Structures are given as C-alpha cells and as structure tokens.
Amino acid sequence: MFIPCMIGYGQLLIIVFVVILLFGGAKIPELMRGMGRGVREFKDAMNTDYSSENKKPNPADVPGDKPADK
Incomplete structure (x- = not known):
C-alpha cells in the first residue's frame, strides 16, 4: 500500500x-x-x-556542622 508523504497545493486548499x-x-x-x-x-x-536546580550543594559550601577553630 502506497502512502504519499507530500501534501500538494490541492490537498492543502481542501x-x-x-x-x-x-x-x-x-x-x-x-x-x-x-x-x-x-x-x-x-x-x-x-x-x-x-x-542548576537539580545540583546538590557542595558540603564545603553549606554552613553549619563545621568544627570551631580553637
């Protein structure tokens, strides 16, 4: 069975x-x-x-659980 791939001007007008x-x-x-x-x-x-929304933050950049310098 043949299926035409191109639409001609006549078909487009219809x-x-x-x-x-x-x-x-x-x-x-x-x-x-x-x-x-x-x-x-x-x-x-x-x-x-x-x-950029799906990236996990770098643990070094996250403030918090860092030991205090003494």
Missing part, C-alpha cells in the same frame, strides 16, 4: 477550506494565536537550563 467551514473565519486567528503561544512555551521550556 484542508484550509474544511478548517474554515468547521471553525469559521473569526475563530481561526484565535486558534493560530493559541498555537503560537504553545510553540513559544515549548521552545522556552526546551531552552531553560534546569541543571
């Missing part, structure tokens, strides 16, 4: 037409805005460095 019929012209900008926010949040999460 998809756009169906989306406009389903959601209406006024709702599409709101949907695209939501998708853009989702993509932006995903990219921000991918670029955030969480390694």
